[in-house]
Amino acid sequence: MPPAPRPSAPAIAPERTSSGRYSLWRLLREGLNGQRGWSRAWVKAAPRPRYRVVIVGGGGHGLATAFYLATGHGICDVAVLERGPLGLGNVARNTTIIRSNYFQPANIRFYDFSLRLWERLERSLNFNAMVSQRGTLNLFHTEAQRDLFTRRANLMRLEGVDAAALSRAAVKALVPLVDLDNGRYPVLGGFLQPRGGTVRHDAVAWGYARGASEAGVDIVEHCAVTGIRREGERVVGVETSRGFIAADVVCLAVAGHSSELARMAGLELPIETHVLQAFVTEGVKPVLDVVLTYGAGHFYISQSDKGGLVFGGAIDGYNTYGQRGTLPMVEEVTAAAVTLLPALARVKVLRQWGGVMDMSMDGSPIISQTPLAGLVLNGGWCYGGFKAIPAGGFTTAHLIAHGAPHPVAAHLDLGRFAAGRTVDERGVGPFPYLH
Amino acid sequence: MLRIPCPWCGTRDEAEFRYHGDATRPRPTAADTLADFSRYTYGRDNPLGWHLEWWLHVGGCRRLLKVERHTLSHEIRWVGTPEASPAPEVQAP
Numbered sequence: 078m079p080p081a082p083r084p085s086a087p088a089i090a091p092e093r094t095s096s097g098r099y100s101l102w103r104l105l106r107e108g109l110n111g112q113r114g115w116s117r118a119w120v121k122a123a124p125r126p127r128y129r130v131v132i133v134g135g136g137g138h139g140l141a142t143a144f145y146l147a148t149g150h151g152i153c154d155v156a157v158l159e160r161g162p163l164g165l166g167n168v169a170r171n172t173t174i175i176r177s178n179y180f181q182p183a184n185i186r187f188y189d190f191s192l193r194l195w196e197r198l199e200r201s202l203n204f205n206a207m208v209s210q211r212g213t214l215n216l217f218h219t220e221a222q223r224d225l226f227t228r229r230a231n232l233m234r235l236e237g238v239d240a241a242a243l244s245r246a247a248v249k250a251l252v253p254l255v256d257l258d259n260g261r262y263p264v265l266g267g268f269l270q271p272r273g274g275t276v277r278h279d280a281v282a283w284g285y286a287r288g289a290s291e292a293g294v295d296i297v298e299h300c301a302v303t304g305i306r307r308e309g310e311r312v313v314g315v316e317t318s319r320g321f322i323a324a325d326v327v328c329l330a331v332a333g334h335s336s337e338l339a340r341m342a343g344l345e346l347p348i349e350t351h352v353l354q355a356f357v358t359e360g361v362k363p364v365l366d367v368v369l370t371y372g373a374g375h376f377y378i379s380q381s382d383k384g385g386l387v388f389g390g391a392i393d394g395y396n397t398y399g400q401r402g403t404l405p406m407v408e409e410v411t412a413a414a415v416t417l418l419p420a421l422a423r424v425k426v427l428r429q430w431g432g433v434m435d436m437s438m439d440g441s442p443i444i445s446q447t448p449l450a451g452l453v454l455n456g457g458w459c460y461g462g463f464k465a466i467p468a469g470g471f472t473t474a475h476l477i478a479h480g481a482p483h484p485v486a487a488h489l490d491l492g493r494f495a496a497g498r499t500v501d502e503r504g505v506g507p508f509p510y511l512h
Numbered sequence: 513m514l515r516i517p518c519p520w521c522g523t524r525d526e527a528e529f530r531y532h533g534d535a536t537r538p539r540p541t542a543a544d545t546l547a548d549f550s551r552y553t554y555g556r557d558n559p560l561g562w563h564l565e566w567w568l569h570v571g572g573c574r575r576l577l578k579v580e581r582h583t584l585s586h587e588i589r590w591v592g593t594p595e596a597s598p599a600p601e602v603q604a605p
Contacts, residue, residue: 336558347554349533350583395531398560398584404513405527438554494554495547507553510531 095291099203118283119290124297124319128156130477131315131324133302133338135159137168137463138455139330140285140296141470142477144202147292149471150478155294156324158317160301163286167333167432167462169279172355172377172389174368175464176213176273177238180229180502183488184441185236190485191468192272198467204284206276207382213273213368214243214251216417218262222372226268233270243267254364254418261416262373273368275379281466305342305452312342312451326477328453333433334398335456342449346456347438347494349509351392353460354402354431356410358424360384369417376413385427388414392434392460394510402431434460439499440512444472444482445491453477454491459512516579517591521572528571535566535578560584564598 096118097103107114130146132139135157146152175195177188199206217223230240245257248267257264290296297319304316305327314323329338339346365380375391390410393403407429415422437443437457442465445454455473458465472486482490488500505511514526534556540548557563563583568576580590580598590598 334560336556337560345551345555345557347556349556349558350560395581396534396558396563396565396583397586399586403586438556495550508533509556510533 096287099205118287119296122156122290122295122297124156124158124295124300124317124322126321127314127323128295129154129324130156130326130328131322132157132328132330133315134329134331135163135282135286135296135298136166136330136332137281137285137466138332138458138469138473139328140282140289141466142328142330142455142473143289143294143296143470144285144292145471145474146477147289147294150474152474152478153293155289156322157289157294157296158300158302158315158322159296159298162298163296164279164282167434168282168466170355170430170432171278171460171463172379172387173275173278173381173463174213174273174377174379175208175276176270176368177464178213178215178229178233178240178268178270178273180232181441181500182232182236183500184502185233185238187468187472187485187489188465189236189238190471191465194467194471195276195464196272198276198281198284202284202288204280204287206280206284208274208276210272210274211367211379212269212271213370214248214267214269215370216248216255216264216267216372218265218373220265223265226372230268239270239272241269241271243269251367252365252369254420255369256417256419259416259419264417269367275368275381276463278463281463285466285470302338302341305338307342307449310449312449324451326451326453328455328473328477330455330473332435332456332458332462335435335454339447339454342447342452344447344449344452346443346454346491347507348435348443348457349396350398350433351395351436351510352397352399352402352431353389353392353434354406354410354429355387355389356407356429357381357427358386358388358421359427361386361424364420371413371417374409374413374416376410376417378414378418386421386424392436392510393431398433400431400433402429434458434462436460436509436512438494438507438509439501440503440505440509441500442469442489443491444469444476444486444489446476446480446482447491459509514581514586514588516567516577516588518569518572518577519591519593520575521569524569524572528569529567529577530570532566532568532576535564562589566594
């Protein structure tokens with residue numbers, strides 16, 4: 078795709094080099110050519126003093142927002158500011174699951190919109206993100222849970238989303254490792270969403286960064302935002318470790334630290350910060366070809382193409398900005414793993430990761446304008462942010478370009494809390510540590 | 513693993529307690545506005561630093577405690593009864 082025009086670009090624009098189109102033909106040609114024809118996938122830009130849009134946070138949502146602004150709305154005068162290096166945060170360290178098996182109809186529509194964008198992501202980015210629709214299988218262990226899951230599956234079908242009920246025998250056939258008659262919570266059956274699956278998470282960051290960079294977006298690494306400058310009720314730019322940057326619109330896409338950034342602008346958000354852990358085992362031969370979730374505890378697992386079993390559980394349970402995780406949750410998650418899949422008892426855990434999440438007060442994300450003009454928020458992802466990256470970026474870009482929410486994300490506005498229109502998927506109330 | 517010094521039971525492991533969130537928000541009265549109730553229910557300081565919070569000693573005395581804990585280091589520097597507050601000099605950052 079040729080770079081789109083940059084209406085307010087300065088006379089001396091930074092040099093743009095295209096990484097060219099990736100294809101099988103190019104791979105063969107470079108193979109015969111000593112791999113000398115490749116160039117960097119995206120440009121490391123230095124910040125200019127003013128942009129039309131400044132996006133704070135170079136994670137999945139920030140990069141996707143920049144990509145869709147540039148390619149879908151022709152707004153290329155955009156900077157993405159990242160505090161550290163690109164692709165080392167939550168976007169590249171999560172459990173890589175994509176799915177749209179939600180309960181609230183508005184959420185089903187939003188997450189299925191995302192799933193449909195995932196299905197054509199690699200073609201639109203010309204980047205191999207290893208989107209694998211291997212299916213997500215949710216197990217149930219009680220009759221009440223069967224009723225609840227049936228109701229959810231019916232709600233999904235009403236929205237045109239795929240969901241299939243599986244018997245015990247079908248579960249065992251799909252996942253031979255499962256101990257159906259485990260002593261604590263015998264498995265009664267499961268619900269499968271065949272279109273769910275996994276995506277290679279770091280490729281999502283690289284793919285969106287490459288697409289945005291080629292369209293003219295400045296991606297600025299090692300640029301920490303230290304303040305947000307206001308003139309009355311309008312935000313006019315950000316103070317950074319590399320100087321002041323003026324902007325017509327500032328978009329916060331810093332889930333995990335949204336409260337800290339909003340505080341710089343004098344706003345208080347309905348968000349608490351909690352840590353979520355993920356784990357990877359040593360590589361083993363193929364044993365699991367779906368995403369499997371346990372219904373009697375919080376546990377989900379899939380197998381990566383390298384052979385490692387990737388799994389996670391619930392948040393640690395109390396406010397923390399510590400990006401490390403604590404041992405009691407390690408014990409709880411591994412106990413669930415061994416109850417459901419006893420064969421895992423002999424597998425070694427290779428590494429562990431803890432990342433901080435925006436836990437919103439109703440368990441649903443926030444894509445919204447704020448009480449301050451020129452400040453847009455993309456946050457509150459509650460450890461479900463990865464699967465929503467394409468839809469989150471798409472709808473945030475729409476919000477910035479049109480000044481009005483995209484219909485599929487209109488229910489995720491910040492005003493829903495005061496207005497009593499919360500989107501509480503689990504029905505537990507304003508207790509973020511329970512979502 | 514947090515070790516929380518319960519004023520009634522002594523120091524116990526985190527596993528005996530249940531987190532109950534931010535303890536800095538006084539409950540509005542009937543005279544307050546709807547916006548006050550909304551801020552009480554949904555607004556959170558969510559600081560990166562010292563945080564005053566509720567913990568229920570569910571596996572011990574079953575009483576609520578107020579705990580002042582750092583949200584980055586997880587250090588606990590004050591624990592008290594629900595009515596008590598950390599001394600002002602302790603509250604300074």
